[in-house]
Structures are given as C-alpha cells and as structure tokens.
Amino acid sequence: MARTALTAQKFATLGLAPSYVTPDAAGVSFRSSGKQVLHVKNGSGSSITVTLKIGKTVEGQAVTAPTATVGAGADKFFGPFNDNYEQPDGTDTVFVDLSSVTSVTVACLSL
Incomplete structure (x- = not known):
C-alpha cells in the first residue's frame, strides 16, 4: 500500500477552510519546507498512536521515532517539521504513521 500523499493547504489572511481526507493504512506523506503542520482528527471511540x-x-x-497519542474524539496538531524528519531520498518528504485510520481524518496545513 502507498501512503496518502497530502498537499499542503496554505493559511490565508482571510481564512482557511481546510479539506480533510481519510489516510491510507500505510500512513501519510507530505513535502516539507519546515512550515507544514499536520492536523489529525480522531473521530473513533479509541485512542490512536501517531508516529513521526x-x-x-x-x-x-x-x-x-517519536510517538504521540490522539485520544478518542480528540484532535492534535503536529509540526512544524525540521529536516530531521525528511526522508533520505532528497525529496523533502515527511512520513507519518497512524496506528488506525478508522474514523480518522488528516490535513496538511502550511504557514
């Protein structure tokens, strides 16, 4: 399975209404310039673990890799990500794993 490739959605002075997607079980990836933040919304009845x-x-x-818990019905923001999180292939790509994707949505936001 491939990771869900997220496109960063840029904050704007007049507001941002971000779009959220359900991630693939393999996790998510996104290009990083050090200004990206990942928003994870857990709509399930159980906690999930996010691995950066x-x-x-x-x-x-x-x-x-550091991990964090997102409680049932909760959400968390992760980032911004420095170059330690970029994969060694030279594409400035960050990988994030999720222990479950049932009732979970994510969005990549950019400052």
Missing part, C-alpha cells in the same frame, strides 16, 4: 518517522541516522544508527 525520523529520516536521519546518527553515526549510522537509526533514531527512535
């Missing part, structure tokens, strides 16, 4: 994939190694060793 680290794209760098330290002295050849993988770094443990």
Whole structure:
C-alpha cells in the first residue's frame, strides 16, 4: 500500500477552510519546507498512536521515532517539521504513521 500523499493547504489572511481526507493504512506523506503542520482528527471511540518517522541516522544508527497519542474524539496538531524528519531520498518528504485510520481524518496545513 502507498501512503496518502497530502498537499499542503496554505493559511490565508482571510481564512482557511481546510479539506480533510481519510489516510491510507500505510500512513501519510507530505513535502516539507519546515512550515507544514499536520492536523489529525480522531473521530473513533479509541485512542490512536501517531508516529513521526525520523529520516536521519546518527553515526549510522537509526533514531527512535517519536510517538504521540490522539485520544478518542480528540484532535492534535503536529509540526512544524525540521529536516530531521525528511526522508533520505532528497525529496523533502515527511512520513507519518497512524496506528488506525478508522474514523480518522488528516490535513496538511502550511504557514
């Protein structure tokens, strides 16, 4: 399965009404310039875990990806993301995994 590729939606002076999508079970990806924020809305009856994939190694060793919980019926904003989160393929892409996507929607917002 491929990750859901998100397009950043830019904040505007006159307001932003973001569009949300249901992510693929493989997670989401988006291009980062250091100004992107991921909004995760959990409409399910259970908590989910969001894993922010680290794209760098330290002295050849993988770094443990940070995780956060989004409670049942809650939402959280993640980011902005520095270059440590960009995957090593040179595309400035950030990967985020979600433990469940049932009743979950996401949007990538850009400052």
